[in-house]
Amino acid sequence: MNVKLPIQEWIIQNKLVNVSGTMTALGASLVPKEIAAAIEDSLDIFIDINALQAEASRVIAEMTGAEAGCISASTASGMCIGLAAAITGDNLLAAEKMPIAKSPLDEVVLLRGHNVSYGGQVEQHIRMVGAEPVEIGTVNLVEPYQLRNAINERTVASLWVTSHHTVQSGMLDFGTFVEICHERKVPVIVDAASEYDLKIFIERGADIAIYSGHKFLSGPTTGILAGKLPIIRSAYYHQTCGIGRSMKVGKESIVGAIAALQRWKTMDHKKLHQLEYARLKTIHSALNEIRGLVVQENPDPTGNPITRLKVSIDPKISSMSIAKLSEFMKEGKPSVIVRDHHVDIGYFEIDPCNLNEGDAEIVVSRFREVQDELLKQIPVSQDQEGLGPRFSCYNQDGIPSVDPDKVPWTFKKGRDRESVFRKWPKF
Protein backbone atom coordinates (compact mmCIF):
# COMPACT_ATOMS: atom_id res chain seq x y z
CA MET A 1 0.00 0.00 0.00
CA ASN A 2 2.72 2.42 1.00
CA VAL A 3 5.27 1.22 -1.53
CA LYS A 4 6.64 4.19 -3.46
CA LEU A 5 7.21 3.64 -7.12
CA PRO A 6 10.27 5.11 -8.85
CA ILE A 7 8.19 7.58 -10.86
CA GLN A 8 7.12 9.27 -7.62
CA GLU A 9 10.74 10.04 -6.85
CA TRP A 10 11.31 11.14 -10.47
CA ILE A 11 8.53 13.71 -10.46
CA ILE A 12 9.80 15.30 -7.24
CA GLN A 13 13.31 15.52 -8.73
CA ASN A 14 12.04 17.10 -11.93
CA LYS A 15 9.43 19.54 -10.75
CA LEU A 16 9.46 23.07 -12.14
CA VAL A 17 8.43 26.45 -10.82
CA ASN A 18 5.80 27.74 -13.22
CA VAL A 19 5.26 31.49 -13.57
CA SER A 20 4.17 31.03 -17.14
CA GLY A 21 0.47 30.18 -16.78
CA THR A 22 -1.54 27.02 -17.33
CA MET A 23 0.44 25.34 -20.08
CA THR A 24 -0.08 21.84 -21.44
CA ALA A 25 3.67 21.56 -21.89
CA LEU A 26 4.17 22.11 -18.16
CA GLY A 27 1.44 19.77 -16.97
CA ALA A 28 -1.48 22.27 -17.05
CA SER A 29 -2.43 23.17 -13.47
CA LEU A 30 -2.05 22.32 -9.81
CA VAL A 31 -4.91 19.98 -8.90
CA PRO A 32 -6.13 20.67 -5.36
CA LYS A 33 -6.65 17.92 -2.80
CA GLU A 34 -10.47 17.95 -2.87
CA ILE A 35 -10.53 17.31 -6.63
CA ALA A 36 -7.83 14.64 -6.28
CA ALA A 37 -9.97 12.96 -3.58
CA ALA A 38 -13.01 12.83 -5.87
CA ILE A 39 -10.87 11.32 -8.62
CA GLU A 40 -9.43 8.76 -6.23
CA ASP A 41 -12.95 7.70 -5.17
CA SER A 42 -13.75 6.88 -8.79
CA LEU A 43 -10.70 4.75 -9.48
CA ASP A 44 -11.60 1.48 -7.78
CA ILE A 45 -15.29 1.28 -8.69
CA PHE A 46 -17.36 0.80 -11.86
CA ILE A 47 -19.82 3.39 -13.00
CA ASP A 48 -22.27 3.86 -15.89
CA ILE A 49 -20.55 6.42 -18.10
CA ASN A 50 -23.80 7.59 -19.72
CA ALA A 51 -25.19 8.31 -16.25
CA LEU A 52 -21.96 10.04 -15.22
CA GLN A 53 -21.98 12.24 -18.33
CA ALA A 54 -25.67 13.03 -17.66
CA GLU A 55 -24.63 14.21 -14.20
CA ALA A 56 -21.87 16.25 -15.86
CA SER A 57 -24.52 17.76 -18.14
CA ARG A 58 -26.61 18.79 -15.13
CA VAL A 59 -23.65 20.41 -13.35
CA ILE A 60 -22.41 22.13 -16.52
CA ALA A 61 -25.91 23.50 -17.18
CA GLU A 62 -26.07 24.86 -13.65
CA MET A 63 -22.67 26.52 -13.87
CA THR A 64 -22.86 27.92 -17.40
CA GLY A 65 -26.55 28.60 -17.94
CA ALA A 66 -26.51 26.30 -20.98
CA GLU A 67 -29.16 23.66 -21.70
CA ALA A 68 -26.70 20.78 -21.56
CA GLY A 69 -23.05 19.79 -21.51
CA CYS A 70 -20.56 16.95 -21.56
CA ILE A 71 -16.94 16.31 -20.68
CA SER A 72 -14.39 15.61 -23.41
CA ALA A 73 -10.71 14.73 -23.30
CA SER A 74 -9.64 18.35 -23.86
CA THR A 75 -10.80 21.58 -25.44
CA ALA A 76 -9.06 20.51 -28.64
CA SER A 77 -11.07 17.29 -28.80
CA GLY A 78 -14.15 19.29 -27.79
CA MET A 79 -13.70 21.43 -30.89
CA CYS A 80 -13.53 18.29 -33.04
CA ILE A 81 -16.66 16.68 -31.65
CA GLY A 82 -18.51 20.01 -31.56
CA LEU A 83 -17.72 20.70 -35.21
CA ALA A 84 -18.53 17.10 -36.13
CA ALA A 85 -21.91 17.52 -34.40
CA ALA A 86 -22.61 20.69 -36.39
CA ILE A 87 -21.96 18.75 -39.59
CA THR A 88 -23.88 15.52 -38.93
CA GLY A 89 -26.66 16.74 -36.60
CA ASP A 90 -28.67 13.76 -35.37
CA ASN A 91 -27.81 11.52 -38.32
CA LEU A 92 -25.94 8.69 -36.59
CA LEU A 93 -24.99 6.97 -39.83
CA ALA A 94 -23.33 10.20 -41.02
CA ALA A 95 -21.55 10.36 -37.65
CA GLU A 96 -20.11 6.89 -38.24
CA LYS A 97 -18.80 7.93 -41.63
CA MET A 98 -16.84 10.91 -40.31
CA PRO A 99 -14.70 12.49 -41.64
CA ILE A 100 -16.99 12.71 -44.62
CA ALA A 101 -14.87 13.48 -47.65
CA LYS A 102 -17.47 15.45 -49.54
CA SER A 103 -16.59 17.34 -52.64
CA PRO A 104 -16.81 20.24 -52.44
CA LEU A 105 -16.04 20.16 -48.72
CA ASP A 106 -18.21 21.62 -45.99
CA GLU A 107 -16.95 24.98 -44.79
CA VAL A 108 -16.34 26.40 -41.33
CA VAL A 109 -15.87 30.15 -41.04
CA LEU A 110 -13.52 31.80 -38.55
CA LEU A 111 -11.87 35.20 -38.29
CA ARG A 112 -8.40 35.19 -39.81
CA GLY A 113 -7.02 36.69 -36.59
CA HIS A 114 -8.49 33.72 -34.67
CA ASN A 115 -6.70 31.09 -36.72
CA VAL A 116 -3.87 30.78 -34.23
CA SER A 117 -1.56 28.23 -32.72
CA TYR A 118 -2.22 27.71 -29.03
CA GLY A 119 0.32 24.86 -29.18
CA GLY A 120 -1.95 22.96 -31.57
CA GLN A 121 -3.49 24.71 -34.52
CA VAL A 122 -7.11 25.84 -34.50
CA GLU A 123 -7.67 25.11 -38.19
CA GLN A 124 -6.53 21.52 -37.84
CA HIS A 125 -9.64 20.76 -35.78
CA ILE A 126 -11.73 21.88 -38.74
CA ARG A 127 -9.79 19.73 -41.18
CA MET A 128 -10.02 16.73 -38.83
CA VAL A 129 -13.78 16.59 -39.37
CA GLY A 130 -13.41 16.77 -43.13
CA ALA A 131 -14.31 20.44 -43.45
CA GLU A 132 -12.44 23.37 -44.86
CA PRO A 133 -11.53 26.47 -42.85
CA VAL A 134 -12.64 29.72 -44.47
CA GLU A 135 -10.86 32.70 -42.98
CA ILE A 136 -12.76 35.98 -42.75
CA GLY A 137 -11.09 39.37 -43.14
CA THR A 138 -7.45 40.15 -42.67
CA VAL A 139 -5.14 39.60 -39.71
CA ASN A 140 -5.72 43.11 -38.39
CA LEU A 141 -9.17 44.10 -39.67
CA VAL A 142 -12.52 42.35 -40.14
CA GLU A 143 -15.77 43.96 -41.29
CA PRO A 144 -19.29 42.51 -40.90
CA TYR A 145 -19.89 42.30 -44.67
CA GLN A 146 -16.84 40.06 -45.04
CA LEU A 147 -18.46 37.47 -42.76
CA ARG A 148 -21.96 37.95 -44.16
CA ASN A 149 -20.84 37.45 -47.76
CA ALA A 150 -18.57 34.49 -46.97
CA ILE A 151 -21.42 32.40 -45.54
CA ASN A 152 -22.95 30.20 -48.23
CA GLU A 153 -24.81 26.90 -48.58
CA ARG A 154 -21.62 24.95 -47.77
CA THR A 155 -21.12 26.73 -44.45
CA VAL A 156 -21.87 24.27 -41.65
CA ALA A 157 -20.47 26.02 -38.59
CA SER A 158 -18.45 28.95 -37.34
CA LEU A 159 -15.60 28.89 -34.86
CA TRP A 160 -14.85 31.76 -32.51
CA VAL A 161 -11.71 31.88 -30.35
CA THR A 162 -11.35 34.10 -27.30
CA SER A 163 -7.76 33.95 -26.12
CA HIS A 164 -4.65 36.01 -25.46
CA HIS A 165 -3.22 34.11 -28.46
CA THR A 166 -5.54 35.75 -31.00
CA VAL A 167 -5.27 39.18 -32.56
CA GLN A 168 -6.85 41.46 -29.95
CA SER A 169 -7.66 44.48 -32.04
CA GLY A 170 -9.60 45.19 -35.23
CA MET A 171 -11.73 42.01 -34.96
CA LEU A 172 -15.55 41.80 -35.01
CA ASP A 173 -17.22 41.81 -31.60
CA PHE A 174 -18.73 38.53 -30.47
CA GLY A 175 -22.32 39.84 -30.57
CA THR A 176 -22.07 40.87 -34.22
CA PHE A 177 -20.40 37.57 -35.11
CA VAL A 178 -23.21 35.55 -33.51
CA GLU A 179 -25.91 37.74 -35.04
CA ILE A 180 -24.59 37.31 -38.59
CA CYS A 181 -24.02 33.55 -38.18
CA HIS A 182 -27.45 33.00 -36.67
CA GLU A 183 -29.20 35.03 -39.38
CA ARG A 184 -27.99 32.29 -41.70
CA LYS A 185 -28.63 29.42 -39.22
CA VAL A 186 -24.91 28.74 -38.82
CA PRO A 187 -24.09 27.42 -35.32
CA VAL A 188 -21.38 29.22 -33.35
CA ILE A 189 -18.76 27.10 -31.58
CA VAL A 190 -16.53 28.93 -29.13
CA ASP A 191 -13.04 27.99 -28.02
CA ALA A 192 -12.97 29.52 -24.54
CA ALA A 193 -10.28 27.15 -23.27
CA SER A 194 -8.61 29.64 -21.00
CA GLU A 195 -11.48 32.00 -20.11
CA TYR A 196 -12.79 32.27 -16.54
CA ASP A 197 -16.29 33.55 -17.36
CA LEU A 198 -18.39 30.39 -17.66
CA LYS A 199 -21.58 32.19 -18.69
CA ILE A 200 -20.86 35.04 -21.06
CA PHE A 201 -20.60 33.07 -24.31
CA ILE A 202 -23.77 31.10 -23.65
CA GLU A 203 -25.62 34.26 -22.61
CA ARG A 204 -24.57 35.88 -25.86
CA GLY A 205 -25.83 33.05 -28.01
CA ALA A 206 -23.00 30.51 -28.47
CA ASP A 207 -24.31 27.11 -29.58
CA ILE A 208 -21.37 25.46 -27.85
CA ALA A 209 -18.73 27.01 -25.58
CA ILE A 210 -15.74 24.84 -24.71
CA TYR A 211 -13.53 25.31 -21.66
CA SER A 212 -10.44 23.46 -20.47
CA GLY A 213 -11.01 21.58 -17.22
CA HIS A 214 -7.29 21.77 -16.50
CA LYS A 215 -6.60 25.48 -16.79
CA PHE A 216 -8.19 28.03 -14.42
CA LEU A 217 -10.56 25.32 -13.09
CA SER A 218 -7.59 23.29 -11.76
CA GLY A 219 -9.09 19.94 -12.74
CA PRO A 220 -7.52 16.99 -14.53
CA THR A 221 -6.94 17.23 -18.30
CA THR A 222 -10.43 17.54 -19.82
CA GLY A 223 -12.63 19.71 -21.99
CA ILE A 224 -16.00 21.02 -20.83
CA LEU A 225 -18.63 21.52 -23.52
CA ALA A 226 -21.68 23.64 -22.70
CA GLY A 227 -24.44 24.44 -25.14
CA LYS A 228 -27.76 23.73 -26.75
CA LEU A 229 -29.09 20.24 -26.15
CA PRO A 230 -29.36 18.84 -29.71
CA ILE A 231 -25.82 19.79 -30.74
CA ILE A 232 -24.32 18.74 -27.37
CA ARG A 233 -26.08 15.39 -27.64
CA SER A 234 -24.58 14.85 -31.09
CA ALA A 235 -21.14 15.93 -29.88
CA TYR A 236 -21.38 13.41 -27.05
CA TYR A 237 -22.39 10.71 -29.52
CA HIS A 238 -19.33 11.50 -31.61
CA GLN A 239 -17.21 11.00 -28.53
CA THR A 240 -18.65 7.65 -27.51
CA CYS A 241 -19.30 6.04 -30.90
CA GLY A 242 -17.83 8.29 -33.57
CA ILE A 243 -14.71 10.22 -34.48
CA GLY A 244 -14.19 11.31 -30.88
CA ARG A 245 -13.74 7.73 -29.72
CA SER A 246 -10.04 8.08 -30.47
CA MET A 247 -9.94 10.93 -27.93
CA LYS A 248 -12.25 9.49 -25.30
CA VAL A 249 -12.26 10.59 -21.72
CA GLY A 250 -12.29 8.15 -18.79
CA LYS A 251 -14.34 8.07 -15.60
CA GLU A 252 -11.55 9.57 -13.48
CA SER A 253 -11.33 12.63 -15.71
CA ILE A 254 -15.10 13.10 -15.96
CA VAL A 255 -15.37 12.91 -12.17
CA GLY A 256 -12.43 15.30 -11.79
CA ALA A 257 -13.97 17.85 -14.17
CA ILE A 258 -17.33 17.72 -12.36
CA ALA A 259 -15.52 18.14 -9.04
CA ALA A 260 -13.62 21.13 -10.46
CA LEU A 261 -16.91 22.80 -11.47
CA GLN A 262 -18.49 22.08 -8.09
CA ARG A 263 -15.43 23.51 -6.33
CA TRP A 264 -15.60 26.58 -8.60
CA LYS A 265 -19.06 27.29 -7.22
CA THR A 266 -18.04 27.16 -3.58
CA MET A 267 -14.55 28.64 -3.61
CA ASP A 268 -13.69 32.14 -2.42
CA HIS A 269 -12.43 33.54 -5.73
CA LYS A 270 -11.64 37.00 -4.45
CA LYS A 271 -9.54 35.60 -1.64
CA LEU A 272 -7.57 33.46 -4.07
CA HIS A 273 -7.00 36.41 -6.40
CA GLN A 274 -5.83 38.51 -3.46
CA LEU A 275 -3.34 35.79 -2.55
CA GLU A 276 -2.13 35.58 -6.15
CA TYR A 277 -1.76 39.35 -6.32
CA ALA A 278 0.07 39.46 -2.97
CA ARG A 279 2.55 36.89 -4.30
CA LEU A 280 2.95 38.95 -7.44
CA LYS A 281 3.64 42.06 -5.39
CA THR A 282 6.30 40.20 -3.37
CA ILE A 283 8.03 39.37 -6.64
CA HIS A 284 7.47 42.90 -7.97
CA SER A 285 9.09 44.65 -5.01
CA ALA A 286 12.08 42.30 -5.13
CA LEU A 287 12.50 42.94 -8.87
CA ASN A 288 12.39 46.70 -8.30
CA GLU A 289 15.65 46.25 -6.42
CA ILE A 290 17.37 44.68 -9.41
CA ARG A 291 19.10 47.31 -11.51
CA GLY A 292 18.42 46.96 -15.22
CA LEU A 293 14.92 45.49 -15.02
CA VAL A 294 11.77 47.42 -15.92
CA VAL A 295 8.71 45.90 -14.26
CA GLN A 296 5.07 46.83 -14.76
CA GLU A 297 1.74 45.31 -13.80
CA ASN A 298 -0.18 44.01 -16.77
CA PRO A 299 -3.90 43.03 -16.71
CA ASP A 300 -4.99 39.96 -18.73
CA PRO A 301 -6.06 41.10 -22.21
CA THR A 302 -9.26 39.02 -22.49
CA GLY A 303 -10.75 39.96 -19.13
CA ASN A 304 -9.59 37.10 -16.94
CA PRO A 305 -9.05 38.11 -13.30
CA ILE A 306 -5.26 37.93 -13.53
CA THR A 307 -2.60 40.59 -13.07
CA ARG A 308 0.80 39.63 -14.43
CA LEU A 309 4.16 41.34 -14.29
CA LYS A 310 5.60 42.54 -17.55
CA VAL A 311 9.39 42.38 -17.31
CA SER A 312 11.76 44.03 -19.75
CA ILE A 313 15.38 45.15 -19.64
CA ASP A 314 16.32 48.82 -19.53
CA PRO A 315 18.40 49.25 -22.70
CA LYS A 316 20.32 52.11 -21.06
CA ILE A 317 21.59 49.79 -18.32
CA SER A 318 22.09 46.40 -19.95
CA SER A 319 22.27 45.08 -23.47
CA MET A 320 21.19 41.58 -22.39
CA SER A 321 18.17 40.43 -24.40
CA ILE A 322 14.99 39.41 -22.61
CA ALA A 323 15.14 36.05 -24.42
CA LYS A 324 18.52 35.41 -22.81
CA LEU A 325 17.09 36.30 -19.42
CA SER A 326 14.20 33.88 -19.88
CA GLU A 327 16.71 31.12 -20.76
CA PHE A 328 18.73 32.02 -17.66
CA MET A 329 15.62 31.62 -15.46
CA LYS A 330 15.08 28.19 -16.97
CA GLU A 331 18.60 27.04 -16.09
CA GLY A 332 17.98 27.43 -12.35
CA LYS A 333 17.56 24.52 -9.96
CA PRO A 334 14.62 24.17 -9.86
CA SER A 335 13.99 25.54 -13.31
CA VAL A 336 11.82 28.69 -13.35
CA ILE A 337 9.60 28.95 -16.43
CA VAL A 338 8.46 32.46 -17.32
CA ARG A 339 5.71 33.42 -19.79
CA ASP A 340 7.86 33.99 -22.83
CA HIS A 341 5.39 34.42 -25.74
CA HIS A 342 6.55 37.97 -26.34
CA VAL A 343 10.32 37.89 -25.95
CA ASP A 344 10.58 38.88 -29.60
CA ILE A 345 8.94 42.18 -28.77
CA GLY A 346 11.08 42.77 -25.74
CA TYR A 347 9.31 41.42 -22.67
CA PHE A 348 8.22 38.36 -20.78
CA GLU A 349 5.59 38.02 -18.10
CA ILE A 350 5.32 36.55 -14.63
CA ASP A 351 1.98 34.82 -14.01
CA PRO A 352 1.06 34.21 -10.37
CA CYS A 353 -1.68 31.58 -10.85
CA ASN A 354 0.24 28.35 -10.39
CA LEU A 355 2.55 28.98 -7.48
CA ASN A 356 2.98 26.64 -4.56
CA GLU A 357 3.89 27.98 -1.12
CA GLY A 358 7.52 29.13 -1.28
CA ASP A 359 7.69 29.34 -5.09
CA ALA A 360 7.61 33.17 -5.15
CA GLU A 361 10.81 33.18 -3.09
CA ILE A 362 12.47 30.75 -5.53
CA VAL A 363 11.56 33.06 -8.41
CA VAL A 364 13.00 36.07 -6.61
CA SER A 365 16.27 34.36 -5.72
CA ARG A 366 16.73 33.23 -9.31
CA PHE A 367 16.29 36.82 -10.48
CA ARG A 368 18.87 37.94 -7.90
CA GLU A 369 21.35 35.50 -9.40
CA VAL A 370 21.11 37.27 -12.74
CA GLN A 371 21.91 40.72 -11.35
CA ASP A 372 25.67 40.49 -12.08
CA GLU A 373 25.09 39.12 -15.58
CA LEU A 374 22.78 42.01 -16.39
CA LEU A 375 25.29 44.63 -15.34
CA LYS A 376 28.17 42.90 -17.16
CA GLN A 377 26.45 43.52 -20.46
CA ILE A 378 26.91 47.24 -20.85
CA PRO A 379 24.93 48.78 -23.72
CA VAL A 380 26.94 49.22 -26.92
CA SER A 381 28.83 52.49 -27.00
CA GLN A 382 26.23 55.13 -27.66
CA ASP A 383 24.92 57.38 -25.02
CA GLN A 384 21.15 57.25 -25.25
CA GLU A 385 20.72 60.33 -23.08
CA GLY A 386 18.01 62.65 -24.31
CA LEU A 387 16.79 60.14 -26.92
CA GLY A 388 14.12 58.17 -25.07
CA PRO A 389 13.64 54.40 -25.30
CA ARG A 390 14.35 52.90 -28.72
CA PHE A 391 15.40 49.62 -30.27
CA SER A 392 17.88 51.12 -32.63
CA CYS A 393 21.49 52.17 -32.57
CA TYR A 394 23.80 54.38 -34.64
CA ASN A 395 26.69 53.26 -36.79
CA GLN A 396 30.15 54.90 -36.89
CA ASP A 397 28.81 57.63 -39.16
CA GLY A 398 25.95 58.42 -36.78
CA ILE A 399 23.35 56.87 -39.10
CA PRO A 400 20.43 55.04 -37.39
CA SER A 401 20.28 51.27 -37.68
CA VAL A 402 18.12 48.58 -36.11
CA ASP A 403 19.34 46.55 -33.13
CA PRO A 404 18.61 43.06 -34.49
CA ASP A 405 18.22 41.41 -31.07
CA LYS A 406 15.52 43.83 -30.02
CA VAL A 407 13.09 43.97 -32.94
CA PRO A 408 10.71 41.12 -33.85
CA TRP A 409 11.38 41.13 -37.59
CA THR A 410 15.12 40.65 -37.11
CA PHE A 411 14.93 38.63 -33.87
CA LYS A 412 16.13 35.05 -34.38
CA LYS A 413 14.53 32.54 -32.04
CA GLY A 414 17.05 30.39 -30.20
CA ARG A 415 15.00 27.21 -30.47
CA ASP A 416 12.25 25.87 -32.65
CA ARG A 417 9.84 22.97 -32.54
CA GLU A 418 11.73 20.95 -35.09
CA SER A 419 14.94 20.96 -33.08
CA VAL A 420 13.02 19.85 -29.97
CA PHE A 421 11.34 17.14 -32.06
CA ARG A 422 14.63 15.84 -33.48
CA LYS A 423 16.32 15.81 -30.09
CA TRP A 424 13.64 13.96 -28.14
CA PRO A 425 13.94 11.71 -26.11
CA LYS A 426 17.23 13.37 -25.28
CA PHE A 427 17.16 16.56 -23.20
Ligand SMILES: *Cc1c(COP(=O)(O)O)cnc(C)c1O
Ligand atom coordinates in the same frame (compact mmCIF):
# COMPACT_ATOMS: atom_id res chain seq x y z
C1 LIG B 1 -5.18 25.82 -24.10
C2 LIG B 1 -5.94 26.18 -25.29
C3 LIG B 1 -6.49 25.21 -26.12
C4 LIG B 1 -6.26 23.77 -25.87
O1 LIG B 1 -6.97 23.37 -24.76
P1 LIG B 1 -6.87 21.86 -24.29
O2 LIG B 1 -7.99 21.76 -23.31
O3 LIG B 1 -5.53 21.73 -23.65
O4 LIG B 1 -7.03 21.02 -25.47
C5 LIG B 1 -7.24 25.59 -27.19
N1 LIG B 1 -7.45 26.88 -27.47
C6 LIG B 1 -6.93 27.86 -26.71
C7 LIG B 1 -7.19 29.27 -27.07
C8 LIG B 1 -6.15 27.55 -25.59
O5 LIG B 1 -5.64 28.51 -24.82
